[in-house]
Amino acid sequence: MLVRTQNLAKIYRQGKVETPALRGVDLAVEAGEFTAVAGPSGSGKSTLLHLIGGLDLPSEGEVWLEATRVDRLSRAERARLRLYKIGFVFQAYNLIPVLTALENAAFVLELRGMPPRERNRRAHEALQALGMAELANRRPSELSGGQQQRVAVARALAARPRLVLADEPTANLDKKTGLRLIETMRRLNREAGMTFVFATHDPRLLEHARRVVWLEDGRVVGEERR
Amino acid sequence: MIALAWRNLWRARARSLLTAGVVALVVALGLALLSFTWAAVNGYFATFTARIGHLVVRVENYEKRPLVERVFPAGTRAEVLRVLPGAGVEGRLLWPALVAGERRSEPALLTGLEPGGRLARSLLKGAPLEGGAVLGRALAVRLQKRPGDLVYLYLPEALGEGSGLLPVAATVELLEKNEERAFLALPLATASRLAAPGMVSELVIFLPGVVRFSQQARLELAQRRLSAALPGGLEVLRWDQTVPGLSGMVRVFHRMMLLFVGIFFLLAALILLNTVYLSLSERVREFGLLSALGMTPGRVFLLVYLETLMLTLVGALLGLLLGGAIHLRLARGFALPPEVAESYAEFGLPPVLYGELHRQDVLLVLLFALAAALLAAFWPAFLAARLEPARALRYVAA
Numbered sequence A: 001m002l003v004r005t006q007n008l009a010k011i012y013r014q015g016k017v018e019t020p021a022l023r024g025v026d027l028a029v030e031a032g033e034f035t036a037v038a039g040p041s042g043s044g045k046s047t048l049l050h051l052i053g054g055l056d057l058p059s060e061g062e063v064w065l066e067a068t069r070v071d072r073l074s075r076a077e078r079a080r081l082r083l084y085k086i087g088f089v090f091q092a093y094n095l096i097p098v099l100t101a102l103e104n105a106a107f108v109l110e111l112r113g114m115p116p117r118e119r120n121r122r123a124h125e126a127l128q129a130l131g132m133a134e135l136a137n138r139r140p141s142e143l144s145g146g147q148q149q150r151v152a153v154a155r156a157l158a159a160r161p162r163l164v165l166a167d168e169p170t171a172n173l174d175k176k177t178g179l180r181l182i183e184t185m186r187r188l189n190r191e192a193g194m195t196f197v198f199a200t201h202d203p204r205l206l207e208h209a210r211r212v213v214w215l216e217d218g219r220v221v222g223e224e225r226r
Numbered sequence B: 001m002i003a004l005a006w007r008n009l010w011r012a013r014a015r016s017l018l019t020a021g022v023v024a025l026v027v028a029l030g031l032a033l034l035s036f037t038w039a040a041v042n043g044y045f046a047t048f049t050a051r052i053g054h055l056v057v058r059v060e061n062y063e064k065r066p067l068v069e070r071v072f073p074a075g076t077r078a079e080v081l082r083v084l085p086g087a088g089v090e091g092r093l094l095w096p097a098l099v100a101g102e103r104r105s106e107p108a109l110l111t112g113l114e115p116g117g118r119l120a121r122s123l124l125k126g127a128p129l130e131g132g133a134v135l136g137r138a139l140a141v142r143l144q145k146r147p148g149d150l151v152y153l154y155l156p157e158a159l160g161e162g163s164g165l166l167p168v169a170a171t172v173e174l175l176e177k178n179e180e181r182a183f184l185a186l187p188l189a190t191a192s193r194l195a196a197p198g199m200v201s202e203l204v205i206f207l208p209g210v211v212r213f214s215q216q217a218r219l220e221l222a223q224r225r226l227s228a229a230l231p232g233g234l235e236v237l238r239w240d241q242t243v244p245g246l247s248g249m250v251r252v253f254h255r256m257m258l259l260f261v262g263i264f265f266l267l268a269a270l271i272l273l274n275t276v277y278l279s280l281s282e283r284v285r286e287f288g289l290l291s292a293l294g295m296t297p298g299r300v301f302l303l304v305y306l307e308t309l310m311l312t313l314v315g316a317l318l319g320l321l322l323g324g325a326i327h328l329r330l331a332r333g334f335a336l337p338p339e340v341a342e343s344y345a346e347f348g349l350p351p352v353l354y355g356e357l358h359r360q361d362v363l364l365v366l367l368f369a370l371a372a373a374l375l376a377a378f379w380p381a382f383l384a385a386r387l388e389p390a391r392a393l394r395y396v397a398a
Ligand SMILES: Nc1ncnc2c1ncn2[C@@H]1O[C@H](COP(=O)(O)OP(=O)(O)O)[C@@H](O)[C@H]1O
Pocket: A012, A013, A014, A019, A020, A021, A039, A040, A041, A042, A043, A044, A045, A046, A047, A048, B391, B394
């Protein structure tokens, strides 16, 4: 078992207003899965991914990554856990604006303390796998939205984490570009054995998922395997 | 990380440059102010030591002795010159006297000076000593004497003639009015004939090349060597020992200037804080991303610090260049505006001053800059490190 959540609940508090975003989610993800978390906007997809990745702490319940209880770790320990085991791809603003595509792809490896030559080699390979090698020296502002998302995936590929969490990675892309990105992620899942959990509310992307978990109003309301 | 910090700095180029400019200005201003401070201190040093010498030889426990034991042979001069070749040595004889005018007599301190010597020049401001006695203006007024008149002197306990009738050569104004009321100068030869033939109260020593307050070590060395060579019963005092308050005042003055510079840097720190904080608030989402990618709070803290330190370093280097240039200009010699110079000349500031900077001053200014950066970066760095990544990622700039 790679990821397991148990009775996971999250209530956002803003002054006296309480917004329940998750209400008791039990989810298990095995290594090698290509799983979609689907559901309408506001159903709690982002919250779930954030809690699994230790970006936030649950109000109740447990999050396990392999043998580690994520919600019991300190802020710094959670950051370190992400550094070595979890990759993130967000909807937008995935890249550090002042770094080139290559530097962005190598950034996690740099944080891990890998020497420049080796990390650049790996980042370059990853960019190549995503068809981005020619644009390695461009800054994010010189890349299209689809290209930026590819660099973000390349960053995850170069870092080889146990788990990649992608929060609506195609939401800002046009239909064709979005489909190509999902197909590429699926290919990496098959060929490199990377585990993906991605959130989406776009039904067309779900066809590529091997497993779909349906969220509604902070609860799991259904599940499909293909 | 260093490259990242550096590039982040230049995202808001105008703001960063402006802030670096402020740091540069404060560093340059600090250096210029300190250079100027030392110039003024050296000016006063030169004036004061022209009046009291760098070193003085006198009888030990001078104050506690009876008059006749306060003098020593003028021939000691040869001994001084043997130990300190090239030094200027002038004898001075001091003896209490009663000066008789037409209607009243006044007590005075008879001062025997070498005509044409440095002491005579700095004390008498050009009044001719050769023609007889030079009286303090206030004393002359009380005695109702003018140049050309005669005064009668009586010296108690004198070893020499003890009394005499002398023409008034000139009158002179002194800075200290108390001193002026009792001032009476004679050529050293005349004074010693009256008071103590062949004797002096002090040998005042001017060391060639000593023109700065900071050359104290040379004075101490000369003092030690001379003390060892002179016969017993005599002591060698440095200028700062004869007028003990003076060097303390210089130190206080210097510290006050450092305090001013420190206050400048406090203001610079506020501007730095503003810049760092602004650039942070524009990048909340990005800090969320950094955290999501695995940057620990400690490293985030460090990143903000690095950016601030680099910005300050750029500013400090520019300031060092600018301040250095200003200092070099001051070091070649500068004059104060005439109106200012005139009012300060009274207190002994020479017309041309020479800027001077000490290594400690430069280090201290750079240290101030560093402290300003450390101070300014702390709060923003702390905030950035404490950002909740999930919240930061959802952050929409207001
Ligand atoms: N920081 C927050 N403060 C208050 N409410 C929040 C916050 N983040 C999310 N929510 C609320 O929690 C619910 C779930 O949000 P989210 O996980 O973003 O859903 P999804 O990603 O499926 O659109 C929504 O009702 C949203 O308004």
